[in-house]
Amino acid sequence: MRYFQKLLFILLLSITQLAHADDGYRLWLKFDPIANVQQRNSYAQKCQFIYSDNQEVIIKTAQKELQAGLTGLLGKKILILTNPAGKKGGIILQIIQNEQTNQLAEDGFIIREENQNIVIRSRSASGVLYGSFALLRQIQSGSSIAQLNITDSPKIKYRMLNHWDNPLGTIERGYAGSSLWKWYELPEVIDQRYIDYARANASIGINAVVLNNVNASARFLTKEYIVKVKALADVFRPYGIKVFLSLNFAAPKLLGGAKNSDPMAPEVRNWWKNVTKDIYSAIPDFGGYLVKANSEGEPGPQDFGRTHADGANMLAEAIAPYKGIVIWRAFVYAADPKGDRFKEAYKDFKPLDGTFASNVLVQVKNGPIDFQSREPFHPLFGAMPKTPLAMEFQLTQEYLGFSTNLVYEAPLFKECLESDTYSNGKGSTIAKIVDGSVDNHSLTAMAGVANTGSDRNWTGHLMSQANWYAFGRLAWNHSLSSELIASEWIKMTLTQEPKAVATIQDLMMKSREIYVDFTTPLGLHHVMGQNIHFGPEPWLEKSARPDWTAIYYHRADSVGLGFDRTAQGSNALGLYSKEVQAQWGNPDTCPLPYLLWFHHVSWNKKLSSGKTLWNEFASRYYEGVKSVEWMQKQWNSVQSSIDPQIFADVSGRLAAQHREALNWRDACVLYFQQYSKQPIPRPYQAPTRTLDEMKEIVRIYQLK
Numbered sequence: 001m002r003y004f005q006k007l008l009f010i011l012l013l014s015i016t017q018l019a020h021a022d023d024g025y026r027l028w029l030k031f032d033p034i035a036n037v038q039q040r041n042s043y044a045q046k047c048q049f050i051y052s053d054n055q056e057v058i059i060k061t062a063q064k065e066l067q068a069g070l071t072g073l074l075g076k077k078i079l080i081l082t083n084p085a086g087k088k089g090g091i092i093l094q095i096i097q098n099e100q101t102n103q104l105a106e107d108g109f110i111i112r113e114e115n116q117n118i119v120i121r122s123r124s125a126s127g128v129l130y131g132s133f134a135l136l137r138q139i140q141s142g143s144s145i146a147q148l149n150i151t152d153s154p155k156i157k158y159r160m161l162n163h164w165d166n167p168l169g170t171i172e173r174g175y176a177g178s179s180l181w182k183w184y185e186l187p188e189v190i191d192q193r194y195i196d197y198a199r200a201n202a203s204i205g206i207n208a209v210v211l212n213n214v215n216a217s218a219r220f221l222t223k224e225y226i227v228k229v230k231a232l233a234d235v236f237r238p239y240g241i242k243v244f245l246s247l248n249f250a251a252p253k254l255l256g257g258a259k260n261s262d263p264m265a266p267e268v269r270n271w272w273k274n275v276t277k278d279i280y281s282a283i284p285d286f287g288g289y290l291v292k293a294n295s296e297g298e299p300g301p302q303d304f305g306r307t308h309a310d311g312a313n314m315l316a317e318a319i320a321p322y323k324g325i326v327i328w329r330a331f332v333y334a335a336d337p338k339g340d341r342f343k344e345a346y347k348d349f350k351p352l353d354g355t356f357a358s359n360v361l362v363q364v365k366n367g368p369i370d371f372q373s374r375e376p377f378h379p380l381f382g383a384m385p386k387t388p389l390a391m392e393f394q395l396t397q398e399y400l401g402f403s404t405n406l407v408y409e410a411p412l413f414k415e416c417l418e419s420d421t422y423s424n425g426k427g428s429t430i431a432k433i434v435d436g437s438v439d440n441h442s443l444t445a446m447a448g449v450a451n452t453g454s455d456r457n458w459t460g461h462l463m464s465q466a467n468w469y470a471f472g473r474l475a476w477n478h479s480l481s482s483e484l485i486a487s488e489w490i491k492m493t494l495t496q497e498p499k500a501v502a503t504i505q506d507l508m509m510k511s512r513e514i515y516v517d518f519t520t521p522l523g524l525h526h527v528m529g530q531n532i533h534f535g536p537e538p539w540l541e542k543s544a545r546p547d548w549t550a551i552y553y554h555r556a557d558s559v560g561l562g563f564d565r566t567a568q569g570s571n572a573l574g575l576y577s578k579e580v581q582a583q584w585g586n587p588d589t590c591p592l593p594y595l596l597w598f599h600h601v602s603w604n605k606k607l608s609s610g611k612t613l614w615n616e617f618a619s620r621y622y623e624g625v626k627s628v629e630w631m632q633k634q635w636n637s638v639q640s641s642i643d644p645q646i647f648a649d650v651s652g653r654l655a656a657q658h659r660e661a662l663n664w665r666d667a668c669v670l671y672f673q674q675y676s677k678q679p680i681p682r683p684y685q686a687p688t689r690t691l692d693e694m695k696e697i698v699r700i701y702q703l704k
């Protein structure tokens, strides 16, 4: 490199490094100049220009993204050529239907070195876009691009975020500021964040977003709001992202003046057809509807003596002419004082298998209760072979310590995806049910309840960006390992210093189990603060419904702890295949992480760990707190490799997490000790705070 160019580059490098103390806004799409000159030059040699003979809008996006990314990484402007005239050493984007690309799923791509160029090839423009981001990722994370030969296809068709965003800008269970969508400014004002949001999603393969809360306002179906939704759809389209809306099932009555919203009433059916027509005339590639019905007070077909299938099929009929889909949620649990909430959704939905229209998916949460830090997989997976089931994971940390706790969720997602339902013999994993391969479905979807908001770094806790990232990567390919995803993310977001990468990866990998230990060890569940779902409230005895209390779930008494879901108890276990029952059904062999999910275990029972239940249980809380201290120490050890602003912010949040962990520990051991009537096991010290003091701390959390 000539002397001045070199000087300029060094200057640029130091300015970019000084200028941003990094606020996290750029997510994993930083594209800072590669510091290692040799490495930078070797990439630069292969990325001298970008060319495509296709000018579709998504191809243009791919070109623009490659240009911006490479220009940043390589420290010099990479040109988009209109005619490469036999030039070598560039990147060629190509849409082509041939034998090779026909092997790919719709959004799949091939990246290969051919005739001394890197060719990104797909049969669709979106495939080329994903391939472009894959190439960038390769370079961003410092991997070799010599002799590239990558073939990659998504395993799931709809890789979607569900936003629980409300029209007034609040987000249900959102911990990273307000909604990204500024409904009152739309459609006239297009916030740059809409574009940056779309870029981030496209970079990890997310191709669908539901804009509004499943507890839905009907206003999104009005002409006034359809124009606003269209404005967002127009921003997202160049990034290959389709827009969906959550519906309020009572909209025909609320908006249309219909007598009611009975899905069998012709007037109601027509109303939905008309609204659907309005939407599609504004947004021809609109994705479809997501519906929460007859759940937690939301309206639904059961209000009129109809079934979930009646409701879903009515909408399916309205949207079918436009190739839209209906995603109907299975998160329902009628209040049954003598029942077990675990079984409610199964009871409603299993009998409906085979009755849904072909453009309907039923969306099931990963577990039977509600996004707890660990749940056994939902028994509906494997129980509805004739219905495509979509997975619903929660990225926002409703039950995982909001944005003050570091919990890397990929291991939680993977644990569920890899669970074997045995529904169609061994190997009928949840992943294979959701990707359609077990029961032969081509309509497939995976949804993540978004953790984004208006906070400058998008997710509140910077480390929670990894959960958004991991969700996208797993929705694309559920067989990727949590470790690999973490290391990709760390290298693009935080540092490439090998020791720091390894330290942070290890910390992330352990973070979820640590959270489980200091909050709900051994399969304890649903003992959190009742309204805000933060902090411990195991003493909660009364609520509007019994299944909203804590005692309903933990069942502590003088004998022991845990919910008996065997045949002697609620027999929720009976909803699973016999192989799964064998796995969890015997308290002597049930793996400890699931023990209290399925068994009422006596305090003195000796567990496989060698300790009694009480001693193991109490120890977990103490070890959990110590592990948070370990996380703090590990984080401190990487300080010199991390941007100072990010370092300080994460350090602060880890300190907050430590304070919270102590609260959980003291509240839970003191509360349950009332039942076990046993001392805190050695070598741990009894809490210095009293149970009443802990109750007061939690009471203050819940005050309006």
Ligand code: GCW
Binding pocket: 164, 172, 173, 214, 215, 292, 295, 296, 331, 370, 371, 398
């Ligand atoms: O997890 C619970 C939440 C509710 C949420 C509901 C659901 C959108 O506490 O806030 O409502 O689940 O998934 O519908």
